[in-house]
Amino acid sequence: MSLWFVLFLSLLPGAGNFAGGMIAEFGKTTDRLLNWALHAASGIVIAIVAVELMPEALKSLAGWWIAAAFGAGGVTYVLVEMGIEKLQSGGEGDGTGMWMIYVAVAVDLTSDGLMLGSGAAVSSSMAIVLAAGQVLADVPEGYASIANFRNKGLPRDRRILLSASFILFCVGAALLSYLLLRGADEGPKMAALCFVAGLLTVAAVEDMLEEAHEANSDNRRSVLAFVGGFVLFTLVSVGLETVAGQGQSGSAGQSTARGAHLQ
Numbered sequence: 001m002s003l004w005f006v007l008f009l010s011l012l013p014g015a016g017n018f019a020g021g022m023i024a025e026f027g028k029t030t031d032r033l034l035n036w037a038l039h040a041a042s043g044i045v046i047a048i049v050a051v052e053l054m055p056e057a058l059k060s061l062a063g064w065w066i067a068a069a070f071g072a073g074g075v076t077y078v079l080v081e082m083g084i085e086k087l088q089s090g091g092e093g094d095g096t097g098m099w100m101i102y103v104a105v106a107v108d109l110t111s112d113g114l115m116l117g118s119g120a121a122v123s124s125s126m127a128i129v130l131a132a133g134q135v136l137a138d139v140p141e142g143y144a145s146i147a148n149f150r151n152k153g154l155p156r157d158r159r160i161l162l163s164a165s166f167i168l169f170c171v172g173a174a175l176l177s178y179l180l181l182r183g184a185d186e187g188p189k190m191a192a193l194c195f196v197a198g199l200l201t202v203a204a205v206e207d208m209l210e211e212a213h214e215a216n217s218d219n220r221r222s223v224l225a226f227v228g229g230f231v232l233f234t235l236v237s238v239g240l241e242t243v244a245g246q247g248q249s250g251s252a253g254q255s256t257a258r259g260a261h262l263q
Contacts, residue, residue, distance in 0.1 A: 003175070006120045009131040010174030013112040014167025016135035017105070020142030021163035025156070029147050031216040036225040037140030038212035043229025044137040045204040050230075051237050052129055053115075053197040056122065061190040069191040073198020080107055081207075102162060105145050106169045108207075111199045112138065113173025118192040120174070121181035133233045142166070144211060 020037075023029075057066055084107075112134045120127035142163060149159045181189050212222070 003178070005124070006117065006127070006174060006178045007171065009120065009127055010113055010116050010171045011167060012131045013116070013134035013138045014109060014170045016138035017109065017142035017145075017166050018163050020139035020144075021146035021159075022142075023139070024143045024146040024150065025159065025163075029143070034140070034144060034147065035212045035216040035218065035222055037143060038208050038215065039218075039222045039225040040229035040232075041137045041140040042204040042208040042212070043226040043231075044133055044233045045200050045208070047230040047233035047237075048115075048130065048133045048137070049197045049201055051234050052119075052126065052133070053193045053200075056126065057190040057194050057197075059190075060186050061194070065187070065191055066194050069194035070198040070201075073195040073200075074202045075198075076195075077111075077199045077202040102145070105141060105166060108141065108203060109138070109166045109169040110173045111196060111203070113170040113175075114177045114192070115196040115200070116170070117174040117177030117179075118181055118189060118196060120178050121184070122189050122193070129237045132236050136229070136233065136236070141208075144215075 054066075057069075061069075116127055116130055116134070119130045146159055146163055149162065154162075177192065181192060212218070
């Protein structure tokens with residue numbers, strides 16, 4: 001996979017986040033809709049971990065390495081969250097809280113970039129599937145962040161600029177992780193995927209669902225939104241992997257035919 005293609009894929013999660021922000025900026029927003037959107041995003045993130053990241057790691061990484069890397073990812077997320085909360089408690093007024101929300105979203109987009117870069121170092125098909133899943137999951141996050149900026153009275157031009165700036169965090173993390181891991185052995189690549197899986201799982205369970213509950217009380221549609229998010233990503237994953245597999249089979253068949261012709 002070329003560096004330019006990794007760059008293109010890393011733009012997609014930030015673009016999804018920006019699209020969600022623009023929906024909140026120019027469309028109608030409700031607490032109930034936000035609750036459903038965040039439940040769907042949580043389902044997508046859990047599916048990314050369960051369907052793509054962990055099965056790939058289980059193929060070539062020892063169980064204790066998986067446990068250690070996953071635990072390190074989860075602990076890292078908690079430490080970052082504690083740092084954000086400490087900074088927020090040291091400030092005064094709504095302005096500090098607003099900027100801490102910006103930091104939290106930036107951290108999440110950075111983890112998206114780490115996941116994409118690590119996945120691209122493993123295989124191009126995995127990177128494409130992960131990028132598609134993150135686009136779906138980042139839309140409600142962008143929606144929530146811009147809705148919060150609106151509530152704090154930030155001017156529209158600054159809201160749009162801040163929303164667009166999230167793309168930089170994902171792109172930078174993706175390119176850095178890809179460059180560091182593309183020549184590495186299989187073990188470090190799989191450990192990186194497990195580390196990101198720990199980050200994403202804590203983010204989905206602790207932050208996305210908590211924010212959904214704060215937005216509005218759950219109902220049966222909230223549960224269905226969560227299930228629907230999981231099912232949606234799984235179908236996207238299967239479909240993209242099938243297309244990629246057919247493309248690889250076609251290329252292999254053409255190579256075989258050319259070889260036979262030369263003989």
